[in-house]
Amino acid sequence: MEHYNMNLTLKVWRQKNNKAQGKFETFQVKDISSEMSFLEMFDVLNEQLVADNKEPIAFDHDCREGICGMCSMHINGRAHGPWHQTTTCQLHMREYKDGDTIVVEPWRADAFPVIKDLVVDRTAFDRIIESGGYISVNTGNAQDANCLPIEKQQADLSFAAAACIGCGACVAACPNASAMLFVSAKASHLALLPQGRPEAKIRATNMIAQMDKEGFGSCTNIGACEAECPKGISLDNIARMNREYIAATFSGSNE
Amino acid sequence: MPINSKIPQGELSKKWTTYKSTCKLVNPANKRQLEVIVIGTGLAGASAAASLGELGYKVKTFCFQDSPRRAHSIAAQGGINAAKNYQNDGDSTYRLFYDTVKGGDYRAREANVYRLAEVSANIIDQCVAQGVPFAREYGGLLSNRSFGGTQVQRTFYAAGQTGQQLLIGAYQALERQVALGNVKQYSRHEMLDVVIIDGKCRGVIVRNLVTGELERHFGHAVLLCSGGYGNVFYLSTNAMGSNVTAAWKAHKKGAFFGNPCYTQIHPTCIPVSGDHQSKLTLMSESLRNDGRIWVPKKQNDTRKATDIPEEERDYYLERRYPAFGNLVPRDVASRAAKERCDAGYGVGSSKQAVFLDFASAIERYGKVEANKQQMSNPSREQIIAMGKEVVKEKYGNLFDMYAKITGENPYEVPMRIYPAVHYTMGGLWVDYELQTSVPGLYALGEANFSDHGANRLGASALMQGLADGYFVIPYTLGNNLADDIRTKAIPTDHPAFEEAEKAVRERIEKLMSIKGTESVESFHKRLGKIMWDKCGMARNAQGLKEAAEEIKALRKEFWNNVRIPGDINEFNPELDKANRVADFMELGELMCIDALHRSESCGGHFREEHQTEDGEALRHDEEFLYVAAWEYKGESNFELHKESLDYEVVHPTQRSYK
Ligand SMILES: Cc1cc2nc3c(=O)[nH]c(=O)nc-3n(C[C@H](O)[C@H](O)[C@H](O)COP(=O)(O)OP(=O)(O)OC[C@H]3O[C@@H](n4cnc5c(N)ncnc54)[C@H](O)[C@@H]3O)c2cc1C
Ligand code: SF4
Ligand code: FES
Numbered sequence: 001m002e003h004y005n006m007n008l009t010l011k012v013w014r015q016k017n018n019k020a021q022g023k024f025e026t027f028q029v030k031d032i033s034s035e036m037s038f039l040e041m042f043d044v045l046n047e048q049l050v051a052d053n054k055e056p057i058a059f060d061h062d063c064r065e066g067i068c069g070m071c072s073m074h075i076n077g078r079a080h081g082p083w084h085q086t087t088t089c090q091l092h093m094r095e096y097k098d099g100d101t102i103v104v105e106p107w108r109a110d111a112f113p114v115i116k117d118l119v120v121d122r123t124a125f126d127r128i129i130e131s132g133g134y135i136s137v138n139t140g141n142a143q144d145a146n147c148l149p150i151e152k153q154q155a156d157l158s159f160a161a162a163a164c165i166g167c168g169a170c171v172a173a174c175p176n177a178s179a180m181l182f183v184s185a186k187a188s189h190l191a192l193l194p195q196g197r198p199e200a201k202i203r204a205t206n207m208i209a210q211m212d213k214e215g216f217g218s219c220t221n222i223g224a225c226e227a228e229c230p231k232g233i234s235l236d237n238i239a240r241m242n243r244e245y246i247a248a249t250f251s252g253s254n255e
Numbered sequence: 256m257p258i259n260s261k262i263p264q265g266e267l268s269k270k271w272t273t274y275k276s277t278c279k280l281v282n283p284a285n286k287r288q289l290e291v292i293v294i295g296t297g298l299a300g301a302s303a304a305a306s307l308g309e310l311g312y313k314v315k316t317f318c319f320q321d322s323p324r325r326a327h328s329i330a331a332q333g334g335i336n337a338a339k340n341y342q343n344d345g346d347s348t349y350r351l352f353y354d355t356v357k358g359g360d361y362r363a364r365e366a367n368v369y370r371l372a373e374v375s376a377n378i379i380d381q382c383v384a385q386g387v388p389f390a391r392e393y394g395g396l397l398s399n400r401s402f403g404g405t406q407v408q409r410t411f412y413a414a415g416q417t418g419q420q421l422l423i424g425a426y427q428a429l430e431r432q433v434a435l436g437n438v439k440q441y442s443r444h445e446m447l448d449v450v451i452i453d454g455k456c457r458g459v460i461v462r463n464l465v466t467g468e469l470e471r472h473f474g475h476a477v478l479l480c481s482g483g484y485g486n487v488f489y490l491s492t493n494a495m496g497s498n499v500t501a502a503w504k505a506h507k508k509g510a511f512f513g514n515p516c517y518t519q520i521h522p523t524c525i526p527v528s529g530d531h532q533s534k535l536t537l538m539s540e541s542l543r544n545d546g547r548i549w550v551p552k553k554q555n556d557t558r559k560a561t562d563i564p565e566e567e568r569d570y571y572l573e574r575r576y577p578a579f580g581n582l583v584p585r586d587v588a589s590r591a592a593k594e595r596c597d598a599g600y601g602v603g604s605s606k607q608a609v610f611l612d613f614a615s616a617i618e619r620y621g622k623v624e625a626n627k628q629q630m631s632n633p634s635r636e637q638i639i640a641m642g643k644e645v646v647k648e649k650y651g652n653l654f655d656m657y658a659k660i661t662g663e664n665p666y667e668v669p670m671r672i673y674p675a676v677h678y679t680m681g682g683l684w685v686d687y688e689l690q691t692s693v694p695g696l697y698a699l700g701e702a703n704f705s706d707h708g709a710n711r712l713g714a715s716a717l718m719q720g721l722a723d724g725y726f727v728i729p730y731t732l733g734n735n736l737a738d739d740i741r742t743k744a745i746p747t748d749h750p751a752f753e754e755a756e757k758a759v760r761e762r763i764e765k766l767m768s769i770k771g772t773e774s775v776e777s778f779h780k781r782l783g784k785i786m787w788d789k790c791g792m793a794r795n796a797q798g799l800k801e802a803a804e805e806i807k808a809l810r811k812e813f814w815n816n817v818r819i820p821g822d823i824n825e826f827n828p829e830l831d832k833a834n835r836v837a838d839f840m841e842l843g844e845l846m847c848i849d850a851l852h853r854s855e856s857c858g859g860h861f862r863e864e865h866q867t868e869d870g871e872a873l874r875h876d877e878e879f880l881y882v883a884a885w886e887y888k889g890e891s892n893f894e895l896h897k898e899s900l901d902y903e904v905v906h907p908t909q910r911s912y913k
């Protein structure tokens with residue numbers, strides 16, 4: 001791989017806190033190596049700001065390996081930036097060239113209020129899980145794991161749904177700020193497994209109710225979520241959960 | 256203070272059963288009156304909090320991320336061990352126990368390791384019941400792979416994201432308890448001190464990272480599940496926020512620190528690419544199942560890997576360790592890579608890398624597929640294409656990650672890898688009940704020192720975290736809290752809380768008032784460099800002495816010249832980082848002191864003065880068959896306590912993987 005250096009213009013959303021008005025601020029960064037990750041480029045910028053006695057830009061990140069779901073930048077109009085199925089932290093600077101301008105914003109959604117700069121509050125997702133995103137089993141005395149064979153194809157489908165990292169890009173990408181892709185991925189992961197079947201309907205009902213309560217928008221089948229999801233979570237999960245939900249509504253109960 | 260590890264009497268294989276059937280219990284009504292604080296919601300913390308909540312304790316959890324599900328455990332890739340013997344390849348509780356003790360180079364406590372092996376099988380059952388989607392075979396049964404340091408297949412996995420799937424399982428169990436009102440959860444909160452009242456740990460001081468406010472929380476007991484401290488080296492495979500603060504604060508309040516110098520350097524990570532590097536990325540050990548590690552036979556060979564013919568390649572692990580080959584334990588593999596690179600055989604622009612090659616695996620799997628599909632005369636292209644599909648199914652996400660970071664396609668050219676700091680076997684000293692030397696204060700998961708001796712085997716950290724949380728602490732905590740049922744909740748205006756909070760506040764104010772010229776990041780990098788150069792993969796007395804002095808000087812500079820922008824009472828990640836780096840600077844010194852005092856090589860601790868003729872770690876059992884438990888006595892002043900390791904069942908020998 002050829003490496004090169006570049007100078008860039010960054011327009012970044014700054015917002016002191018939840019109450020304050022935010023605005024874009026423009027920065028120049030120099031000698032950014034094409035080998036850096038996007039967040040390492042932000043590290044360079046922040047070091048520069050500290051050196052100038054200014055406040056660095058707050059952004060969420062932790063694993064920097066694309067798995068914790070903490071990083072969350074809206075880059076040039078796209079959640080997690082331009083690379084397909086890639087989180088912000090895994091985006092690398094070889095995507096850009098000298099002289100480029102990059103606009104960076106936080107996730108925008110009523111249910112994700114801004115805490116500071118690029119950091120938003122995603123605790124709504126925890127509360128959705130709390131409302132039913134689990135299998136009701138206590139610790140201890142589970143039967144031998146191989147007493148429950150599961151068809152490989154089914155297990156793989158469940159795993160594909162379980163790959164969701166709870167980052168919220170689907171919400172940020174959706175014009176309605178709907179959380180359907182996230183909720184359906186969580187519900188499908190469990191509903192696709194025999195262990196998760198007994199609670200499948202009540203789970204879907206409760207999680208959808210909580211999602212609405214949190215102020216996420218409704219799903220109108222636009223599909224922007226799937227396109228921007230870093231883990232390739234499929235829209236099929238939404239269809240699957242809707243079936244579950246309708247079945248629950250019709251039977252009027254949660255058997 | 257004499258060390259009492261509280262190992263139950265009796266035969267090794269009966270100890271835990273005996274303990275469980277004779278330990279004290281707390282009745283349900285009393286449990287509701289007992290409050291437990293859990294710091295950390297990784298595998299250890301989330302599993303403990305969920306299980307204790309289910310039992311009826313009043314639990315509070317704290318983590319510094321925005322959700323419990325984001326703890327560093329999420330990043331574990333390769334898998335989790337369990338002695339299920341599903342493959343019928345000769346595995347057993349004893350063998351897992353034995354492999355772990357041997358892998359740890361005979362520096363772990365037998366009784367703990369045996370218990371770990373014993374409960375390992377229950378972990379898999381528990382996780383499957385919770386809906387963890389482990390990999391399966393076509394027959395619907397669970398699939399296994401091998402990991403380093405063993406000759407059986409006992410590792411369960413979920414593609415390359417086992418940690419995420421296990422953590423989601425524990426997190427979901429935790430959220431269920433939150434919904435039931437048994438657990439109260441605090442995210443974006445960082446513990447900055449423990450509160451000790453009448454010799455017992457009774458609470459914590461935490462900082463709300465969004466508002467900057469300090470809070471006091473009472474608990475009849477406090478569980479530290481705060482993870483490892485590999486980030487003392489600045490560059491490591493740990494998440495950016497991983498830190499030692501919780502453990503270090505406990506240490507300064509009386510909890511002994513066990514074997515701080517035992518660090519694991521993982522052999523297969525993506526090499527450093529430049530000064531901008533903020534962290535290192537692991538390429539899971541599971542890759543060593545199928546990848547072959549090699550360097551050119553010629554020094555300073557600059558040809559492309561694919562241009563170097565087979566006979567000019569040195570598969571040095573297969574050459575040196577024919578019995579285990581590419582699956583030797585991590586410490587052995589890391590040192591072998593360093594040895595080759597130091598001798599001038601390294602590859603890539605930095606020459607600090609070796610190849611991890613999948614070409615033969617791709618061909619082998621391709622042939623198997625061709626056979627399965629009963630193809631009579633498959634072409635080479637067909638074989639390779641099918642082989643790539645198999646490799647993709649097994650390791651696809653790791654290959655993608657490698658490609659994104661390096662811009663190279665690992666299906667076509669071998670990966671370049673180099674060892675990197677990954678895990679810390681050292682941690683808070685705990686007894687058999689996971690209690691530290693401070694009554695009421697416990698440590699679980701990577702935060703304690705307990706089970707891995709001087710080197711951890713792959714896929715054993717997830718196992719230990721979940722064993723501690725799901726299966727050990729529910730018993731041992733009850734055994735101790737049974738004596739506490741008459742203790743009423745202590746109001747947090749108690750002077751001990753006042754005092755602890757004041758000290759925390761003063762330290763933060765001090766940090767903010769320095770207003771120097773150098774960033775926290777820069778100090779952290781400098782600390783990391785000292786640690787890596789002098790207390791890293793190879794250590795010697797001279798270097799360690801220098802390092803301890805350099806760290807002291809750096810610390811002084813830090814407290815005079817660090818610059819932290821922003822305010823105290825707001826969301827301020829620079830301040831959070833400064834708090835953590837300040838603690839790393841104290842820990843780093845203790846690590847050097849410990850490494851210097853341990854004048855032998857064992858596992859990940861390699862003292863250049865102590866090696867065999869062929870460069871293997873040379874232990875000195877007569878002198879060092881003990882756990883070093885350090886007591887804090889004031890700045891730069893630590894007292895050594897020794898817990899001798901009595902091997903009743905396994906007999907320490909020179910480890911051999913040949
Ligand atoms: C890249 C990578 C891959 C790995 N792969 C494997 C593998 O395949 N198999 C395996 O067995 N092991 C693996 N490991 C090791 C394993 O993941 C860890 O050892 C293990 O997950 C640690 O779990 P834990 O619960 O002890 O701590 P963590 O998961 O590190 O959790 C720490 C928790 O403590 C909280 N915390 C820390 N300090 C504070 C504080 N002061 N106040 C409040 N909260 C605090 C954090 O918020 C977090 O919730 C891997 C490690 C890495 C780095
Ligand atoms: S569905 Fe995709 S975009 Fe949405 S939270 Fe999960 S991983 Fe993120
Ligand atoms: S920082 Fe963890 S997914 Fe990006």
